[in-house]
Amino acid sequence: MLTEFGRVFIFLILGVVFVAGGLVFSWLIRPNRPYPSKLTTYECGEEPIGDTRVRFNIRFYVVALIFLIFDVEVVFLFPWATVFKGLGWFAFFEMMVFLVILFVGYAYVWRKGDLDWDRPTPKVPKYERGIGVREDHLMEEEVAL
Amino acid sequence: MELFDIVFYVFALITLGSACVVVFSKNIVHAAFSLLFTFFGVAGIYVLLRADFLAVTQILIYVGGILVLMLFGVMLTNKVINVKIKTGTMQAWPAGIAVSILAGLLAGVFYSNWKDAQLPASTVDATTHLLGEMLMTSYLLPFEIASVVLLVALIGAALIARRNR
Numbered sequence: 001m002l003t004e005f006g007r008v009f010i011f012l013i014l015g016v017v018f019v020a021g022g023l024v025f026s027w028l029i030r031p032n033r034p035y036p037s038k039l040t041t042y043e044c045g046e047e048p049i050g051d052t053r054v055r056f057n058i059r060f061y062v063v064a065l066i067f068l069i070f071d072v073e074v075v076f077l078f079p080w081a082t083v084f085k086g087l088g089w090f091a092f093f094e095m096m097v098f099l100v101i102l103f104v105g106y107a108y109v110w111r112k113g114d115l116d117w118d119r120p121t122p123k124v125p126k127y128e129r130g131i132g133v134r135e136d137h138l139m140e141e142e143v144a145l
Numbered sequence: 146m147e148l149f150d151i152v153f154y155v156f157a158l159i160t161l162g163s164a165c166v167v168v169f170s171k172n173i174v175h176a177a178f179s180l181l182f183t184f185f186g187v188a189g190i191y192v193l194l195r196a197d198f199l200a201v202t203q204i205l206i207y208v209g210g211i212l213v214l215m216l217f218g219v220m221l222t223n224k225v226i227n228v229k230i231k232t233g234t235m236q237a238w239p240a241g242i243a244v245s246i247l248a249g250l251l252a253g254v255f256y257s258n259w260k261d262a263q264l265p266a267s268t269v270d271a272t273t274h275l276l277g278e279m280l281m282t283s284y285l286l287p288f289e290i291a292s293v294v295l296l297v298a299l300i301g302a303a304l305i306a307r308r309n310r
Contacts, residue, residue, distance in 0.1 A: 005192045005200075009152070056220045064217050065302040068210040069295050075202050076291065079277030091281050094288070101292040105299035114303050 062114050073102055153193055160186030177216050184208045198273045 041048040076098065084091050109115055163182035170176040184207040191200035280288045 005197065055222075056217070058221055061214075061217050061221055062303060062306045064210075064214045065306055066299065068206075068214060069299040069302070071206055071210040072295060073292075075205055076280075076288070078201070079198065079273050079280055081277070082274045083277035083281055087281050094281060094285060097289060098292040101289070101296055102299070105296045108300055109303045112303065112307070114307060 059117065066109055066114065069105070070102070073099075149193065153190070156186045156189035156193065158186075159183075160190065173219055174216075177212070177219055180215070181208060181212055184212065195272075197271055198276055201273075 077095070080091065080095050084095075160183055163179045163186065166179035167176045167183060170179060184203060188200045188203040188208075191197075191203055
């Protein structure tokens with residue numbers, strides 16, 4: 001087992017070396033001419049305003065919570081998958097029971113609309129008589145009536 | 146066991162170093178990202194202790210799920226990002242007592258001769274297969290109950306986190 005994870009470890013080391021090697025090599029050969037404008041965020045030529053970090057929609061949190069539950073479910077699937085072949089139909093139906101119970105929860109969150117995305121609710125400007133209309137237009141309208 | 150020791154210390158260093166960043170960082174986003182390396186280092190130590198299933202679970206749930214949830218929590222909060230977190234000394238006396246008790250326990254663990262203890266030689270090579278067999282035979286009911294527990298957690302989480310209930 002350790003030797004198999006040793007392969008994973010070799011891949012990890014290779015990944016670190018690959019990224020670090022690329023960065024160090026480019027640092028060695030690139031020209032170095034820093035000036036302050038290079039540090040600003042490029043926003044289509046506009047002056048950047050405010051912070052980069054914005055507040056995200058709260059909807060993401062509910063989805064992440066639901067994801068976490070099914071993440072734990074997947075963890076249960078792994079040991080089952082290794083013995084599935086030996087135990088046959090019995091193991092299959094046991095896992096089906098497991099999945100169906102969780103599917104109830106899935107149906108619940110679907111039905112309750114937790115999976116629906118928040119759509120923006122645009123405020124359509126409603127015309128109210130006399131408000132936001134120039135006086136002479138109002139007069140014309142009055143005349144027309 | 147020379148290589149084993151080196152790898153262990155590398156993972157221990159990653160875990161402790163990033164955990165220190167989590168504690169001492171003034172920027173909560175940096176702290177959350179640093180927690181990724183803490184979880185990863187712990188997963189590495191699990192692998193070294195021949196707990197492969199636990200290691201994969203650690204990566205899958207803690208790194209893949211809980212950390213994402215924490216980052217979402219940070220990003221969803223309105224005014225937490227630009228605020229500098231206070232890492233000062235508070236509640237010095239209770240904390241001191243708790244830490245000294247913990248330090249005493251740890252010292253007890255360190256100075257006991259657990260290295261000489263007669264442990265059965267580990268013949269287990271991969272734990273996932275064994276876990277699967279046990280879940281499908283001896284622990285079938287707990288396995289199905291786990292499903293019900295997950296269902297309760299799912300419905301509860303959705304109910305609490307829902308915006309307009």
